[in-house]
Amino acid sequence: MSENPEAKNSAEPTRRTIIQSSGTLAAASITPGALFLQDGGENLSPGRARGDDELGVALIGCGGRGTGAAGQALSTAGSVKLLAMADAFSDRLEGSLKTLQNNYAEKVDVPEDRRFTGFDAYKRAIETPGVDVVILATPPGFRPMHVEHAVQNDKHVFMEKPVAVDGAGIRQVLAAAELAKSKGLKVGVGLQRHHEPKYQEAVKRIQDGELGDVLLYRCYWNSGGVWVRPRQAEQTEMEYQMRNWYYFNWLCGDHIVEQHIHNLDVCNWINGGPPVQAQGQGGRLIRDGKDHGEIFDHHMVEYTYADGSKMLSQCRHQPSTWSSVSEHAHGSKGTANVSSGRMEFTDGSDWRYRGESPNPYQVEHDVLFNAIRTDTEHNEMDYGASSTMTAILGRLATYSGRPVSYEEALNSEIELKPEAYAWDAAPPTVPNADGIYPIPQPGVTKPF
Amino acid sequence: MLTLLSLFCALHAAAGVNPMPATSGQDAADDQGAIYPPMPAGFPAPRGIEGAAAKTEAEMSLYAEEIPGSEVLFKMAPIKAGSFLMGSPLEEEDREDNEGPQVEVSLDPFWIGTHEVTWDEYQLFQFKLDIQARAGGGAEVTPQDSWADAVSRPTPPYVPMDFEMGVEGYPAICMTQFAARQYTKWLSLKTGRFYRLPTEAEWEYACRAGTKTAYSFGDDVDELDDYAWHFDNADDKYQKVGLKKPNPWGLYDMHGNVSEWVLDAFTKDGYGFLGEEAVHAPLNKPTELYPRTVRGGSWDDDPEMLRSAARHKSKKGWKVQDPQLPKSIWYHTNATFVGFRLVRPLKQPTAEEMSYYWEADLESVREIQERQRQGGR
Numbered sequence: 001m002s003e004n005p006e007a008k009n010s011a012e013p014t015r016r017t018i019i020q021s022s023g024t025l026a027a028a029s030i031t032p033g034a035l036f037l038q039d040g041g042e043n044l045s046p047g048r049a050r051g052d053d054e055l056g057v058a059l060i061g062c063g064g065r066g067t068g069a070a071g072q073a074l075s076t077a078g079s080v081k082l083l084a085m086a087d088a089f090s091d092r093l094e095g096s097l098k099t100l101q102n103n104y105a106e107k108v109d110v111p112e113d114r115r116f117t118g119f120d121a122y123k124r125a126i127e128t129p130g131v132d133v134v135i136l137a138t139p140p141g142f143r144p145m146h147v148e149h150a151v152q153n154d155k156h157v158f159m160e161k162p163v164a165v166d167g168a169g170i171r172q173v174l175a176a177a178e179l180a181k182s183k184g185l186k187v188g189v190g191l192q193r194h195h196e197p198k199y200q201e202a203v204k205r206i207q208d209g210e211l212g213d214v215l216l217y218r219c220y221w222n223s224g225g226v227w228v229r230p231r232q233a234e235q236t237e238m239e240y241q242m243r244n245w246y247y248f249n250w251l252c253g254d255h256i257v258e259q260h261i262h263n264l265d266v267c268n269w270i271n272g273g274p275p276v277q278a279q280g281q282g283g284r285l286i287r288d289g290k291d292h293g294e295i296f297d298h299h300m301v302e303y304t305y306a307d308g309s310k311m312l313s314q315c316r317h318q319p320s321t322w323s324s325v326s327e328h329a330h331g332s333k334g335t336a337n338v339s340s341g342r343m344e345f346t347d348g349s350d351w352r353y354r355g356e357s358p359n360p361y362q363v364e365h366d367v368l369f370n371a372i373r374t375d376t377e378h379n380e381m382d383y384g385a386s387s388t389m390t391a392i393l394g395r396l397a398t399y400s401g402r403p404v405s406y407e408e409a410l411n412s413e414i415e416l417k418p419e420a421y422a423w424d425a426a427p428p429t430v431p432n433a434d435g436i437y438p439i440p441q442p443g444v445t446k447p448f
Numbered sequence: 449m450l451t452l453l454s455l456f457c458a459l460h461a462a463a464g465v466n467p468m469p470a471t472s473g474q475d476a477a478d479d480q481g482a483i484y485p486p487m488p489a490g491f492p493a494p495r496g497i498e499g500a501a502a503k504t505e506a507e508m509s510l511y512a513e514e515i516p517g518s519e520v521l522f523k524m525a526p527i528k529a530g531s532f533l534m535g536s537p538l539e540e541e542d543r544e545d546n547e548g549p550q551v552e553v554s555l556d557p558f559w560i561g562t563h564e565v566t567w568d569e570y571q572l573f574q575f576k577l578d579i580q581a582r583a584g585g586g587a588e589v590t591p592q593d594s595w596a597d598a599v600s601r602p603t604p605p606y607v608p609m610d611f612e613m614g615v616e617g618y619p620a621i622c623m624t625q626f627a628a629r630q631y632t633k634w635l636s637l638k639t640g641r642f643y644r645l646p647t648e649a650e651w652e653y654a655c656r657a658g659t660k661t662a663y664s665f666g667d668d669v670d671e672l673d674d675y676a677w678h679f680d681n682a683d684d685k686y687q688k689v690g691l692k693k694p695n696p697w698g699l700y701d702m703h704g705n706v707s708e709w710v711l712d713a714f715t716k717d718g719y720g721f722l723g724e725e726a727v728h729a730p731l732n733k734p735t736e737l738y739p740r741t742v743r744g745g746s747w748d749d750d751p752e753m754l755r756s757a758a759r760h761k762s763k764k765g766w767k768v769q770d771p772q773l774p775k776s777i778w779y780h781t782n783a784t785f786v787g788f789r790l791v792r793p794l795k796q797p798t799a800e801e802m803s804y805y806w807e808a809d810l811e812s813v814r815e816i817q818e819r820q821r822q823g824g825r
Contacts, residue, residue, distance in 0.1 A: 063772075063825070064772030064773060064774070064825060065771055065772055067772070067773040067774075068770075068771045068772045068773040069771075070773075071773050096773075099773055099774050100773070103773070192771075222608070223604075223605070223606075223607065223608045224575050224604050224605070224608065225604055226604050226606065227603055227604055227825065229823060230823055232823070259606075319571070319575035319576075319577065319580070319604075320571050320575055320577055320615075322615075323608030323610060323612070323615075324608070324612050325607055325608060326612065359768045359769070361771045
């Protein structure tokens with residue numbers, strides 16, 4: 001951004017407006033986290049309760065999920081308006097805008113000069129005057145720099161999971177989390193199970209000891225896999241990878257990170273934190289085409305928590321094999337299928353969740369926007385980061401074939417991001433003459 | 449339309465009737481090459497299956513067809529032409545207003561699936577397992593394969609759609625009506641025989657199987673457990689197809705297990721729009737996405753919702769768990785109780801009718817379908 005004077009200028013009016021409207025404040029006294037409460041003046045701290053104000057939203061990452069998240073933000077109580085959109089690709093942005101206009105016409109105000117495309121688009125969307133909340137829904141490789149910029153610019157955030165693809169990204173997110181807390185900013189992370197009453201009640205029961213000591217967790221995301229975007233003739237390597245992003249680690253983190261994080265996160269939630277160590281194995285058997293980049297199609301990881309309990313984790317992308325997306329806990333007094341809201345106890349009794357099941361994708365936005373309006377503490381970044389890190393840890397274990405500690409994974413100096421973000425720049429991995437990418441080789445690959 | 453014509457000819461050529469000169473078919477296909485590959489010259493006939501080649505009602509019999517390139521079988525039972533009173537009488541217990549007024553309906557002969565379509569069948573289409581098996585086994589690509597390959601297929605679901613209730617031998621669920629209709633199109637091109645969803649009238653005629661009672665076994669709900677999976681006996685999930693007793697015409701799970709898509713829009717005012725006179729082969733084609741009709745009730749319903757005349761409607765809420773926008777045109781992520789079964793009319797329809805039964809009927813769906821065909825989302 002520093003080399004883009006236009007973008008820089010667009011941010012300044014916001015700050016100047018704050019200074020001017022707060023009257024007596026000297027610019028030098030404005031520090032992050034300060035409460036701009038002067039005698040009889042307005043409270044202009046970034047975290048102040050916004051009451052019935054109209055809240056401006058910027059959407060960054062206009063895929064199906066980002067568009068859905070924007071729709072949910074616009075469906076929260078009170079006045080909300082979508083003011084800016086950003087995506088690497090203009091066709092994705094325009095398609096998303098059309099969908100949102102069709103569904104939320106009067107809440108969408110994104111004229112051409114607030115539609116931003118390219119790698120730097122996020123900065124201009126975040127800095128758009130009137131934007132209070134940003135939705136971060138690009139591929140996860142970009143999340144750390146996006147959330148850092150959002151928090152630096154005093155924005156509340158809804159960020160999709162996962163929040164990073166490597167230890168360096170997690171460290172950046174954790175720093176942004178501290179800054180967000182010091183400013184009183186509200187941050188939601190798209191691990192929507194935390195907003196499902198079924199999970200909330202099951203986790204509480206287990207934490208209250210209904211299963212006795214939990215000795216073992218199991219969790220699964222075994223499915224048929226996801227979409228593929230075949231290469232188009234006119235694409236640069238960078239554009240191809242950005243379109244077919246699921247298959248490249250610097251963008252996606254492998255499916256253990258992109259999908260399985262949900263299940264790992266539930267086990268962490270019950271245990272009270274992330275595991276300390278992991279070892280595992282994985283590979284690719286079905287996923288072997290030119291459009292399948294570098295990621296595996298199966299991982300099986302054994303994690304160890306600080307209390308000595310274990311978590312067995314499986315994730316697989318192979319069509320027409322046994323499928324399961326679930327989490328389970330086994331204790332001295334019984335077992336729980338957390339995802340089904342069921343528990344069976346050794347004394348023969350059982351429990352089944354029979355309550356309401358509101359749409360968690362809506363609830364997570366309702367909670368976030370309510371926190372912004374009432375200045376209620378709300379920051380999900382810590383568990384968002386540690387659960388993402390748990391998934392990254394699993395990937396490092398299956399890629400290396402060696403045990404890995406959480407600490408060495410988190411502090412690894414190996415970064416996945418490219419040297420430059422540009423359409424003609426080389427991505428971190430490129431195909432050989434046959435169009436095939438290097439695949440991690442357990443025992444040989446040193447991923448951390 | 450030219451493409452439809454070429455398809456029409458292809459299917460006729462397949463049956464050995466009026467073979468189309470290859471050049472003409474080629475021209476027709478070129479007009480909408482994005483939809484179908486050029487029609488192969490001398491489109492081969494469907495495999496001869498006893499009973500399946502019937503030309504008259506008298507020749508019709510039960511037949512089993514293997515989906516080409518797989519070992520998966522499905523069975524089709526013959527249903528004779530006839531008339532019945534569609535809807536329920538005013539005095540029927542638990543009757544809803546939308547089940548009437550009763551109207552006399554006559555129908556032409558057709559075959560109907562003896563069982564609900566299973567995951568074994570549907571996943572061949574959904575996951576392109578036919579293509580994968582061909583590639584893996586080095587099998588040659590038949591002309592039927594090329595045509596079937598060109599049919600739009602579901603996007604991979606982010607979450608597996610069987611929800612751990614079972615796959616082998618279990619009914620396929622959670623598909624939109626559009627997805628079910630694409631399956632029937634794919635299967636038709638694959639087999640050379642025309643398949644589609646039932647109309648609501650065909651479904652009820654087949655379900656009643658000549659009965660006028662609340663269920664095809666009578667009015668005594670105490671017998672329901674012998675014939676159907678419902679909320680009280682299904683253990684909160686669907687069950688394998690065909691485990692309960694069939695109805696008088698040999699059809700399994702018409703009551704319960706999973707509700708079944710039909711072609712018709714849901715009319716909350718019932719059948720009044722059909723008038724008071726007897727009608728022949730009615731079909732109330734949808735013009736909106738919701739509500740459309742599913743019939744038969746499911747594992748998630750109480751007994752009264754499994755009655756022969758009971759009607760259920762699709763709704764937006766069936767996609768609540770889909771976090772994307774626009775919502776998938778392929779999945780009703782929340783409709784874990786909705787599947788379908790096949791129909792094949794004895795009289796092969798015109799080309800226009802084939803399209804009418806198969807193709808996207810809303811511009812909003814067609815747009816997404818076309819974008820996906822071009823590699824987008």
